[in-house]
Amino acid sequence: MFQVNNLCFKYPKNKENTIKNVSFEIKEGEVFGLLGPSGVGKSTTQKILIKLLTNYQGEVLYKNKDLKSYNKQFYQEIGVGFEMPVHFSKLTANENLSFFKKLYKSNANTDELLQQVGLYEDRNKLVNEFSKGMKARLNFVRALINQPKILFLDEPTNGLDPKNARNIKEMIKNFQREGGTVLLTTHLMNDVDELCDRVAFMADGNIAEIDTPKNLKLKHGERKVEVEYKEGKEILKTSFDLDTLSKNDEFTSVVKTKEIVTIHSKETTLDDIFIKVTGVESDE
Ligand code: ADP
Numbered sequence: 001m002f003q004v005n006n007l008c009f010k011y012p013k014n015k016e017n018t019i020k021n022v023s024f025e026i027k028e029g030e031v032f033g034l035l036g037p038s039g040v041g042k043s044t045t046q047k048i049l050i051k052l053l054t055n056y057q058g059e060v061l062y063k064n065k066d067l068k069s070y071n072k073q074f075y076q077e078i079g080v081g082f083e084m085p086v087h088f089s090k091l092t093a094n095e096n097l098s099f100f101k102k103l104y105k106s107n108a109n110t111d112e113l114l115q116q117v118g119l120y121e122d123r124n125k126l127v128n129e130f131s132k133g134m135k136a137r138l139n140f141v142r143a144l145i146n147q148p149k150i151l152f153l154d155e156p157t158n159g160l161d162p163k164n165a166r167n168i169k170e171m172i173k174n175f176q177r178e179g180g181t182v183l184l185t186t187h188l189m190n191d192v193d194e195l196c197d198r199v200a201f202m203a204d205g206n207i208a209e210i211d212t213p214k215n216l217k218l219k220h221g222e223r224k225v226e227v228e229y230k231e232g233k234e235i236l237k238t239s240f241d242l243d244t245l246s247k248n249d250e251f252t253s254v255v256k257t258k259e260i261v262t263i264h265s266k267e268t269t270l271d272d273i274f275i276k277v278t279g280v281e282s283d284e
């Protein structure tokens with residue numbers, strides 16, 4: 001759906017390029033995750049793909065045609081949930097949605113969407129009176145208002161409690177099941193594990209890794225067994241390589257002679273990979 005080749009971008013005010021040389025592809029029907037620490041350029045990349053920033057170098061193709069060759073018609077096909085929800089705060093949720101609906105040829109059933117995100121009861125309240133999470137959920141509904149083919153979601157579960165985050169994730173999965181394509185930016189690795197078919201990790205304006213979460217775990221994976229055991233009054237912790245366990249005399253000795261407190265197999269998580277490839281903790 002999208003083909004990005006050697007993309008570079010510099011904000012006019014800045015000296016250095018924010019996007020340094022980025023290439024990736026978003027395939028039709030996939031949920032593609034753009035990951036990386038704060039300030040790395042995820043939102044900037046997304047803004048280029050939705051034609052908000054046009055002064056870039058390199059090539060962006062949408063359905064095999066230069067993105068620059070598309071007119072406003074392009075916006076009929078895409079849904080965008082910006083990082084910072086912008087609503088008319090003196091209008092109700094419903095009035096906000098009605099306003100934006102008029103911009104599009106195709107309209108989703110907003111009552112249904114409001115019900116799905118748990119805002120139906122609040123539809124006639126002023127957005128002014130909405131909490132941060134409610135605004136985020138309304139923002140998500142707005143992204144779906146034109147029955148888009150592609151959804152651009154920038155940190156869609158940010159500021160949501162676990163139940164509402166789960167709801168939104170279910171809706172993203174449904175969107176995909178019905179044939180939709182999603183570009184998701186996030187720094188929350190749980191969301192990635194649940195949603196993304198492929199991910200790109202950005203570091204310093206470049207893409208450091210791009211693959212399926214499963215392959216990345218295999219590539220960076222260390223399969224370990226972590227054992228906590230009692231040694232006198234102390235509790236000691238050691239880890240052993242999972243794949244050579246049966247030949248590991250130290251492990252055998254610990255299991256035979258010590259009182260075990262806990263024993264866990266530990267696979268590399270996306271969080272571990274995030275830190276490894278970007279050099280930054282994922283919750284920063
Ligand atoms: P992310 O979404 O990964 O957190 P952004 O794409 O928002 O990162 O920002 C990438 C970098 O570009 C940051 O250093 C940010 O300060 C800078 N930046 C973002 N927007 C602007 C702007 N309008 N003008 C100048 N610099 C900007």
Ligand code: MG
Pocket residue numbers: 042043044083154
């Ligand atoms: Mg961002």
